[in-house]
Structures are given as C-alpha cells and as structure tokens.
Amino acid sequence: MYDKTVRRRRAVLILLVVLSLLLLTAYFGEAPGGRLHGVQRDFLTVVSPIQDGANKALKPVRDLFGWVGDTLHAKSQRDELRKQADKLRRELVADQSEKRSYHELVALYHLDQLSVGEYHPVTATVVGKSPNIWYETVTIDKGEAAGVHLNDPVVNAEGLVGKVAQVASDAAQVDLITDSTMGVSARIGRSNATGIVQPKVGDPNDLLLQYLPANTQANDGEYVVTSGTEAPQFPSLYPPGLLIGQVTSVNEESAYKSVNVHPLANLHELDVVQVLTAGSGSRPANLASAVASLPAGQAASGTSGEQLASTGAGG
C-alpha cells in the first residue's frame, strides 16, 4: 500500500514536470502564429469578459490601496512637480520661437498633413497586469474587433507605454517598454543622434538608451522621444516624437554613449491607454520619405513638440 502511494506520488510529479518541459519546449520553438500561441489567444478571448468584469468589480479595492499610496507620495510629488513646472515654463518660452520656424519648415516641405493624428487612437482599459518582473505586460479590453493590430504603439497621456504583442478578438496583450523583449528607436530631445531604448530587467523605473554616438550631447532632465523611421527600408513601429522618458544620468563608454532614462508613463498604475492604430505601412512609409528629405537637424527640433500635442489631443 505504502509502495503504491509512493509510486503514484512520484509518477504524478514526473508526469507534470515532463509535461511542463514539453510545453515549454514546444512553445519556445514555435512561431508567434503557432498552435500553442493560438490556444493562448483563444483562451484570452474566452476569459477577457471575465477579466473585464473582475477588473470592474475589484476597482474599488485597487482605488483604496492606490489612495493610501498616493497620499503617502503626494507631498514629495508636489515639490518635484513645482520644480518641473518652473523648468518647463522657461523651456516653453524658448520653444515659442523654434515652433514658429518649425511651422514654416513644415509648410515648406508639405508635411503639415503628417502627424500622429493620422493614427486612429483606440481608447482601452487595462484589465490585467502580470505580477512577474520578467513579463512586464498588461492586458487591455480592446482587440481586433476595435481595429487593434499586432505591434500597434500604445500610449497614455504621459508618453509611450509599449506595443501590442498579442491580439484576440476583444482583448490584447501589451508589452510595456520595461519588458525584457522591448527595444525602441529613440533620440534625446533636440539631438539628431538615435539609439535604442531598452529596459533594465529588474528595475522598472529605469531604461537604457544605448548605442548613441560618443559625441552625443546629453544632459540630465532632457526628454527622450521616439525617433520614428530613420531609413525607409527599416520602418519603425513608432511614430516620431512620442515621449518616452527623461535622462537621469549619462554613462561614458568607449565607442558609444548610453544614458539612463526614467520612463515618464507611470507603468505601475496604468488604467486607461490609447492604442495608435493605422493602416499598415501607409503613414510610416510617407513619413519616412518626408523626413528623409528634410535637412538634418530641422526635423528633430520641431516634430516632437507638434506630434506630442496631437497625441495628447487624439482620441
């Protein structure tokens, strides 16, 4: 009797471990359109209404905990925001004149019709979040039925949040910019040099803008924005000028420079986001050729502010 129990116990363990390893191997080896990925998407389609309902039912609980946390941080945030407001006021004055010249350039190159406004923002609610450090993902309540496609950029009022990684009919999974699989082409404020923003796994409040030319000028507090398409043959998933974060420190390296970036979007407390949906290839292709025809230096200085404005207003 005892032997039978022991044998059964060991058999169950071995069976489950082998099953897990088989699943892992099969999933890891297959393409994103594979059968197991399909099963996951179908599962998401089935459970998304439940997740949505659970999210709404549990919102008061989250709000209560959120309120306690917000109250504790409110004072330090207020002081920090006052400093930022002063700095931004000074920058606004300086930017006024640049904006004027930017408008002239935009009219000159017939680019005024190109903006983030060309995307069709779909507003979605975050209904689930991964608790895992390695999977910085959220689930939203909009999917293919609302026009959401794979790799669509996702933003909120503060800046870039991530991109759509999986789509079901009424739900989608969004990889946040702090997810270990993410990489976003970006530039620092008015600089022309571009690099790749990657997360630092384990630190959700820090990103790394890497592969910047060694002579790139970077200062603490400068904004990092998406660079958009640099070369037409390699179109970027993200429109140019979307805010990503602020430079916190600069690392001097031999061949390249890298900077640490604090993400502007509060990725811990995402509630409502916008998915920038667009006809595949239409706008990025137009923009790429248009940006390529601009003289160096001018495209970078103007586009960010204008496109940020349209992102904020969109949707």
Add this chain to the structure above:
Amino acid sequence: MSAQGIPAALVLRLAALAVIVVFLQIGAVSEVPVFGVNADISPLFVAFVGLLCGSTLGAACGFAVGLLVDLALLQTLGVTSLIFTLIGYWCGRLRELRDPQAALTPLLVGAAASAVSLVGYSLMEFMLGVDAPVSFELVRQIVLGVLVNTVVALLMWALVRRLLEGALPEDPRRRRRRRAYTTGGLSPLSKA
C-alpha cells in the same frame, strides 16, 4: 470520493479557488504596487494547498495554476507550471514528512515559496536567453517581493485553510494529536 481517494468536493473547491486566485492576482493584486513591487498570491496559494492537501494534490494544483497564469498572461507556456509544480510538491512533502505545526510555518513556507518562484523565474529566463541588460535592482526586487509576499502569507494561509477546511480528508496523525490534546494527555490512562 474519486478513484484515487481524493474527495471530489476538494477537487472542485481547489479548481474554483485556483481560478479565483489567478483572476484576483491579475485583476487587482498585480495593480497595487507595495514598495515598488507587487505581491504574488498564486505561489502562496499553491504552497498552502500543498501544505494542507499533500504532495500529489500540491503538485497537480501547482501545474494547473501555473498553466492558467501562463495562458491568461500570454507568457511562455510551461515556465510557471514547472516552478509551481515543484513548489506544490515540495510543500506537500514537507507536510507528509514533518507535519510542522508551529504558528510561523505558513510564514516561512510562504517566504520560501515566493523566493523559489522569483528566483526560479529568473533562472529560467536566463536559460531561455535575455536580450535586454539586467540590472542589479533585480536582486532588490526579488528580496522586496519575498518580503511583501511574506506579509501577505498569513492572511492567505488563513483564507485557504478556511475555504478548504470542510473538504480536507482526515489525517490520522492529526486526529491522534487532537484527541491527545482534548483528553489532556497522551492517553486517558495517564490521568489514572
């Protein structure tokens, strides 16, 4: 009673609880950061099921919860299942071999299960390959995660035990111990 001697009522309760725990985790607990990290109640649930129901049910529950988590969050299938299966089995074996009764047992088991879960995940991800740079903050996140989960462990233990109480199979060793306590000694004869 099912074919393997596991009460059907217990299996049903475990299945319902597993679904509730996963949705509660994804929909609420993950969205409430504490000291910059999130509590993760799913490994705690698996550990306590193992501690209450034994290694076989612990491992099976771990696999099911892990699969549910991986499916719902579109993560790499099998990673969470593997880690949770081992957690459930290990906690079940702890009960079967030692049957710890100390009040702090759930706290320690919760902390250990959380640590195994977080470290196990990191090891698996390293083995599968990481493209992004890894920060030393990862260690701090793991330590904080374990601490936050340890705080939640007692509450989770009380909940899981209460919800499974009526359906748990009677354990002869526990029955003997309870009888000894209620009669005031090891045997009624000892009073004579």
